[in-house]
Amino acid sequence: MAEENSVRSMASSGDSGGKPTPICDVPAQTENRLACGIGELDRVLGGGIVPGSLVLIGGDPGIGKSTLLLQAMDRLARHTGDVLYVSGEESASQTRLRGERLGAVHKRLLILAENSLEAILGHAAALNPAAMVVDSIQTVWTTSLESAPGSVSQVRESAGKLMLLAKKSNIPIFLVGHVTKDGSIAGPRVLEHMVDTVLYFEGDGSHPFRILRAVKNRFGSTNEIGVFEMKQGGLCCVDNPSELFLSERPLGVAGSVVTASLEGSRPLLVELQALVSQSSYGVPRRTTIGVDHNRLALLVAVLEKKVGLHLAGQDIFLNAAGGVRLNEPAADLAMIMAVASSHLDRPVPADALLLGEVGLAGEVRAVTQPEQRIAEAEKLGFKTCILPSGNLRRLKKGGMALVGVASVQQALDALINS
Secondary structure: OHHHHHHHHHHHHOOOOOOOOOHHHOOOOOOOOEOOOOHHHHHHHOOOEOOOOEEEEEEOOOOOHHHHHHHHHHHHHHHOOOEEEEEOOOOHHHHHHHHHHHOOOOOOEEEEEOOEHHHHHHHHHHHOOOEEEEEOHHHOEOOOOOOOOOOHHHHHHHHHHHHHHHHHHOOOEEEEEOEOOOOOEOOOOHHHHHOOEEEEEEOOOOOOEEEEEEEEEOOOOOOOEEEEEEEOOEEEEOOOHHHHHOOOOOOOOOOEEEEEEEEOOEEEEEEEEEEEEEOOOOOOOEEEEOOOHHHHHHHHHHHHHHHOOOOOOEEEEEEEHHHOOOOOHHHHHHHHHHHHHHHHOOOOOOOEEEOOEEOOOOEEEOOOOHHHHHHHHHHOOOOEEEEEHHHHOOOOOOOOEEEEEOEHHHHHHHHOOO
């Protein structure tokens, strides 16, 4: 009886006046997204910035997170209204210098160099900006806690207060997050659960290309990517990344093949390069960049067992050119043909596209949405597509010559042994 009274008292104390409502009776709301003027960023966000959303963006130091957001806020200020850029790591004059280099000096782009959460919330409430950036969340601290700035409790509390601000005032807020050595966002994992969208800015410092990828998005797909090129004047959108990634591809070289990866709704042509050489150590090396190391080991075993290539004493290096990261199995056939081409020292035709997932029995399995991949390759002048027989039966013939293969051996005979 006492437990029942306790439950009733808890229920009455938590009553806020809301009642359970059938989902079909809940009023529908339309998303009035804000276009920031940077097409690749709008694409990754799902079509634009959702008012009241909280977006977390992470990436390695110097990758371009602050540059991207400063450019986006400048364009948003020119078409929407006042935007607030809070810098906790740079002074206002340092941010101004970077803005001049990027051409982001609009009068409605307001800069605030501040670390106190209470002061930031006060300025945001007074200005009611169209959008807001906090760079970075690890530098913000609140006087309600005694711990040092950047600690787990400070980051959690600051992000929680900013989330309440975004939801109550309908202000979209971008948070910049530092990353740890393994590439994940520093601080508590609850930070990624609190926000609406988590973006990662990826790229190799030695390459000018940057890829913006969503790993969580409550308002859109997490499969879309945005491709940028870092130039003297800042980040520029790459409208046709396939052409850019293949612009420096060597022709007639063994070990170089091209495949089509599907990133959301965008097909992306990527060059895979393999180098197979005699090992000078007792244990041969298997080194990959941009592809899964375990996947390469699996495919090498298939080549040895099902095709008869002797690779036990060979060092194998595999690279996805341009700093791209390939995760889907549709690139298996290209990976295995790149290794075979380098080992046999016989180049794959430069105008051939390779698609297909490879199984442990050496079979080539069908891939999803081959029409889009083939159409992208056809625009760039590719003449032949080696693809799974399962896909060939369901495709209409077009301008490209389509060659269906059911096994790795058939693909090897069509490309290298012919």
